[in-house]
Amino acid sequence: MPGYPGGTRKIWTVSELNRAAGELLEEAFPRVWVEGEISNWKVYGSGHAYFSLKDDGGQIAAVLFRAAAKNFRFEPRDGLAALAAGRVSLYGQRGQYQLIVDELEPRGKGALQLAFEQLKEKLQKEGLFDAARKRPLPALPRTVGVVTSPTGAVIRDIITVLGRRFANVRVLLNPVRVQGEGAGAEIAAAITELARRGDVDVLIVGRGGGSMEDLWAFNEEVVARAIAACPVPVISAVGHETDFTIADFVADLRAPTPSAAAELVVQSKDALEARVTTLKRQMRAACGARFQSARHRLDSLAVHRMISDGRRRLRDLAQEVDGLEGALQRAGAEKSAARRRALERLGDALAHLSPRARWAVLGGRLANAGARLAAAEGRSITSRRNRVAVLAGTLDALSPLGVLGRGYSICRRLPGLEIVKDAATVTAGGEVEVLLHRGRLWCTVKE
Numbered sequence: 001m002p003g004y005p006g007g008t009r010k011i012w013t014v015s016e017l018n019r020a021a022g023e024l025l026e027e028a029f030p031r032v033w034v035e036g037e038i039s040n041w042k043v044y045g046s047g048h049a050y051f052s053l054k055d056d057g058g059q060i061a062a063v064l065f066r067a068a069a070k071n072f073r074f075e076p077r078d079g080l081a082a083l084a085a086g087r088v089s090l091y092g093q094r095g096q097y098q099l100i101v102d103e104l105e106p107r108g109k110g111a112l113q114l115a116f117e118q119l120k121e122k123l124q125k126e127g128l129f130d131a132a133r134k135r136p137l138p139a140l141p142r143t144v145g146v147v148t149s150p151t152g153a154v155i156r157d158i159i160t161v162l163g164r165r166f167a168n169v170r171v172l173l174n175p176v177r178v179q180g181e182g183a184g185a186e187i188a189a190a191i192t193e194l195a196r197r198g199d200v201d202v203l204i205v206g207r208g209g210g211s212m213e214d215l216w217a218f219n220e221e222v223v224a225r226a227i228a229a230c231p232v233p234v235i236s237a238v239g240h241e242t243d244f245t246i247a248d249f250v251a252d253l254r255a256p257t258p259s260a261a262a263e264l265v266v267q268s269k270d271a272l273e274a275r276v277t278t279l280k281r282q283m284r285a286a287c288g289a290r291f292q293s294a295r296h297r298l299d300s301l302a303v304h305r306m307i308s309d310g311r312r313r314l315r316d317l318a319q320e321v322d323g324l325e326g327a328l329q330r331a332g333a334e335k336s337a338a339r340r341r342a343l344e345r346l347g348d349a350l351a352h353l354s355p356r357a358r359w360a361v362l363g364g365r366l367a368n369a370g371a372r373l374a375a376a377e378g379r380s381i382t383s384r385r386n387r388v389a390v391l392a393g394t395l396d397a398l399s400p401l402g403v404l405g406r407g408y409s410i411c412r413r414l415p416g417l418e419i420v421k422d423a424a425t426v427t428a429g430g431e432v433e434v435l436l437h438r439g440r441l442w443c444t445v446k447e
């Protein structure tokens with residue numbers, strides 16, 4: 001046929017044409033770098049990501065398979081300017097040519113810097129950097145846990161500084177790799193393991209200086225979350241003073257160097273001893289002042305109105321008892337005199353009645369009456385003496401000094417001198433006055 005070489009024509013199926021076009025594209029573009037803006041980024045359950053690269057003049061479909069995507073530290077997203085490397089191919093089922101990406105780099109910022117900023121922003125939104133969740137370091141830890149390399153200078157510097165400042169502190173090392181693939185997971189596991197022991201008071205997590213790639217293990221999310229979940233305070237000591245990692249922001253305290261972390265974790269023994277000496281001196285001075293104040297208070301209470309009023313009342317009661325006893329005695333004497341006068345009158349009347357028999361009878365009656373009178377007089381005096389004794393006992397029972405004399409005491413809360421009737425009204429550390437039969441006590445409540 002005209003227009004076809006040899007007079008024949010080649011008929012292609014759609015699949016054949018797509019396959020041939022794909023082979024031509026792959027041969028012509030085995031590996032290319034393409035610059036553009038990421039759009040329509042979507043990750044499927046398979047782990048493969050599909051997106052487009054576009055610029056002002058056009059766009060190209062792109063696919064990033066899971067095997068290549070797992071090596072990326074940053075998170076691609078729509079609107080990110082990027083460089084994509086891969087091979088050009090054609091997806092036959094759709095007849096769509098696409099870029100199969102095996103490398104992806106952000107433009108402007110490096111991949112590590114972008115990953116650092118993305119993770120920092122994420123954790124900051126979750127509140128892991130908040131100052132409110134930072135815990136203070138213990139004043140004098142007994143055991144310091146260290147997560148670092150066992151062969152580097154970091155552990156030697158920490159042990160040297162701790163030994164110089166306070167040799168009694170125990171150092172417990174959990175050795176890990178501090179860089180390279182899998183180092184972040186090792187560091188996180190070591191932090192968790194030391195925290196579970198129960199005898200570690202504070203943790204130092206760190207390594208020496210290096211590039212951002214060298215320090216990257218301390219920028220991984222797994223390390224940041226292990227530090228945040230650690231039940232004991234954590235000091236991050238990564239790199240040099242100018243190096244910052246995600247671990248620094250999450251930790252309870254950042255030290256510019258590992259040696260500085262050791263300086264921060266314990267105070268100098270000499271400084272502690274000086275502090276103790278100062279506190280002792282201040283305590284002695286405070287106790288002396290308190291003692292003098294209590295002595296002045298005691299002197300002022302010696303003439304307290306309650307005590308003087310009690311003594312005066314006691315004297316009044318004693319005089320009243322004496323008056324009652326005198327009245328009883330006078331009443332008995334008067335009654336006895338009246339009876340004697342009556343007997344005398346009877347005797348006179350009897351003398352006028354002369355008969356002897358009458359006299360004998362009256363004499364017997366007189367003797368009996370005299371005996372009864374004597375018995376009645378004795379009973380009356382005894383009854384009145386008993387009454388006086390009862391009144392004296394009642395008076396003694398009502399006397400505050402009598403109660404104190406039997407071993408009781410009066411407890412009053414200082415400084416107001418309110419009488420304490422319920423232990424719940426006194427707090428531990430409060431001061432009370434205990435009034436005894438002889439003297440007083442000023443006491444501090446222990447419990």
